[in-house]
Amino acid sequence: MKTGFELIDVLTGYQSAAAVAAACRVGVFDALAAGARTADEVAAVAGLAAGPTGALLAALAELGLVGRDGYALTPLAERLRRGGDLEPLVRKEAFFAAVWTDLDATVRTGAPRLAPWRDRLRDEPEVARNFLAALVVLARETGPDLTALPEFAPGRRVLDVGGALGSYAVPLAAAGADVTLVDLPEVAAWARTCVPPTVRVVEADVLEVAACGAAPGSVDTVLLSHLLHDLTDAQCARVLAEARRALAPGGAVVVVEIPSDAPGTMGPLFDLMMRIETPGKARKVNELEDLLHLSGLPEVREAAYPRPVVVLIGETA
DSSP states (O other): OOSHHHHHHHHTHHHHHHHHHHHHHHTHHHHTTTSOBOHHHHHHHHTOOHHHHHHHHHHHHHTTSBOSSSBOBOHHHHTTSTTOTTHHHHHHHHHHHHHHTTHHHHHHHOOOSSOOHHHHHHHOHHHHHHHHHHHHHHHHHHSOOGGGSGGGOTTOEEEEETOTTTTTHHHHHHTTOEEEEEEOHHHHHHHTTTSOTTSEEEEOOTTTSGGGGSOTTOEEEEEEESOGGGSOHHHHHHHHHHHHHHEEEEEEEEEEEOOTTOTTTHHHHHHHHHHHHSSOOOOOHHHHHHHHHHTTOOEEEEOSOOTTOEEEEEEOO
16 A cells, blocks of 8 residues: 555445445335436435435446436446345344454454344344355355366256355256255255255255264265355364365365465455355465365365466365
């Protein structure tokens, strides 16, 4: 960081996110659904104060979300309207932005600022479900195309552990894999409304059941996508050992993660985020490889995907 202005850009980075989140919440994007409007017209339609609405629209124009010649939605902003496919992502990040303001408490105590996931499912089901819906968006927009891997070829028996609402199970099944998704009962109930009948859904706590909810030796590939960062080292060891138990001879465990040594600030900030939100942490690529080896997978390799995401494949032989 070379100049004071670069530091100011970092310190005020929250403002752009807050502007987008506010525009979603107060209905600015919905007010522009019928076409370009002036700031006063948007304020009148949405029932807002004219002055701040004009300032908000000017900021959204600078962010490239609305046009400058009369405020009109860009294709990206169309997806931010109520019910748009990007709305869950905005709501997710707005929720976690508030959690980040308590980062100093995590640094002091080492404890996450959120309740355990099981408690959040029980006490804040709407927030929890929106979080899972946002993960579907993230997988679609930024996730690796796992259908290109031979481990997920048509006919392969795939166990998607902690598969949530089917972020990867759905495209893998569409490509011909024989997919079973396993997750907690509350999540599994939601998943059944989101995935096609070709995806089997199993209710299980993978921290407690053998073979991650499958019969031992019954699957060709176990997928652990963005799960290990939620877990302690001991929990990772247990889940990976049980994933190994689920594999048939010649099978593989595929781990998808953002490592803590991802390029730039992405890796360290993701690690910090995990420590605020969960008992877990992001891990370096070599640490993830070590976990796979310790679970009884002698061959570990990295698939060719661009960072920040890493895709590791641990094979039984």
